[in-house]
Amino acid sequence: MNKLKGKQKLKILTIQNLVTKLPGFTLGPINLDIDEYEYYVLFGPNGSGKSTLLKTILGFYRPESGKIIVNNVDITKIPIEKRNIGYVPQSYSLFNNMSVKENLEFGLRVRKINKKDREEKINEVSEMLNIKNLLNKKSNQLSSGQQQLVSIARSLVTSPKLLLLDEPLSNLDPQVKQNIRKVLKKIKNSRKTTIIHVTHLIEDAYELSSNIIFLYKGRILEMGNSMDLFLYPKTKELAEYLGYINIFPAEIKKTNNDLVVSLDSNFNLKIRNDYYESENVFVAFRPQDVIIQDNILTDYINNNCFKGVIEDFTITSNGFLYTIKVSDKINIVFLSDKKFENGKKISFCIDPNKIRIVKELK
Known part of the structure; x- marks a missing residue:
């Protein structure tokens, strides 16, 4: 099994012999251990299966074989809504008819969180991401960078054990992109969730994480410390x-x-x-x-x-x-x-x- 070594760290995610088949593409077999509270960058060329792997973990795709274990619980056949995994898609997918606060509150209401706790959670994540000034605005009034921040905040507010980010920095201006990177570093340093960040941008892996996974044609070819892999690739593909x-x-x-x-x-x-x-x-x-x-x-x-x-x-x-x-x-x-x-x-x-x-x- 592929492992990124640490000192007796808890495994928040374990993937065993995972195979997902889509028309014209097969992901896997994937074997992977993810340590709790760490930040991982999953990178590789377009069409390598990065988003497919995230969506299989999330439950959008049902694997043909293998297991997905989160926090020692086999969630392979558990419905999406019961997995408590945060997800930020490539498209922001905000509710345009709702304010930012209502967008953040939506997942908490579904989970039947009482009003006092809802307010506390929204306040906490709004301060962390510096979006309190946006709470009363409609999401369609926001810039692309602001929408991305709100999308990340909406995923964090439910306190997920695992946060999946699918190309969170794509299609953003350089200055906005740098601001989002700072926010992601802040989330990483808070050590409240484990992050898997999908990207095709090499600089994301350099700047955000010491743990990287290189996916190529549906398979993990190399993984480990980012500087080791960048300076000493072992495969022609990487x-x-x-x-x-x-x-x-x-x-x-x-x-x-x-x-x-x-x-x-x-x-x-x-x-x-x-x-x-x-x-x-x-x-x-x-x-x-x-x-x-x-x-x-x-x-x-x-x-x-x-x-x-x-x-x-x-x-x-x-x-x-x-x-x-x-x-x-x-x-x-x-x-x-x-x-x-x-x-x-x-x-x-x-x-x-x-x-x-x-x-x-x-």
């Missing part, structure tokens, strides 16, 4: 998603006490010695790990230097993204803030400490 554009099939060999990856007969890269000799692997490195030779000491780069010709470039928000033709089989992509013309001969180096060896999962 490396591609994280921006390791330079990925080539390779073979690791030992030469004169050095480990070398052979891309072809004329292109061999020295790598860190903590890898091992292996076949059927891929070498991966990012465009920013390719450095123009004049900008770095040759002895530091361990002589991993080559020559090529610039064939093409595109302009990005981070600089110029160049393609260097090294041989008939190999083109290298690198990032620079300098402008070079097509056809220019160039020398470049690749730091062996930045090269990753990954495997492709069939």
Whole structure:
């Protein structure tokens, strides 16, 4: 079973051999343990099954097999309304004919919470999310950022043990997005609920959580500490998603006490010695790990230097993204803030400490 390790933490959610089948898509089998009061980011490309997993936990979809256990109770066949799981959908789904306060109060009324307790809960969550000034407004009078805050507040007000967020930061302006991130951090630090946050935005995982789960084509491929996964991906699929554009099939060999990856007969890269000799692997490195030779000491780069010709470039928000033709089989992509013309001969180096060896999962 996939586990994110902690020191004897309680498991708020356990998923065992879960399989959900939809037309044209199968999720699973999924095995997962989620620790209480932690913040998890579930990320991956569009169509990987992130929302399907959330909706299966919530009860929108009935799994074909497997179990969903929340707080030591098997809820696999329990109706949605009895699961006490908070959910913030991609669309805000607020009641436009109600005020913000009435939207927050709706779930409490359904649960037959008395008026005094309703007022206390609404006041508490309104202060936490700083929306007290919105309580008397109709939801259709709110901006998209305000609607998202109210949607989160409505899910929190019922004190769920588990809160599921489906792309809560999509389609928001950068400033609004940053404000929502601050709110999510505040909820995380309150340690009153466990959060699973679905996103395709890598920066969400960087900023909000140390626990990340990478879902790909309905399966969990990698999971663990966010920095470990970002710096040392183990699969080709995750490396591609994280921006390791330079990925080539390779073979690791030992030469004169050095480990070398052979891309072809004329292109061999020295790598860190903590890898091992292996076949059927891929070498991966990012465009920013390719450095123009004049900008770095040759002895530091361990002589991993080559020559090529610039064939093409595109302009990005981070600089110029160049393609260097090294041989008939190999083109290298690198990032620079300098402008070079097509056809220019160039020398470049690749730091062996930045090269990753990954495997492709069939």
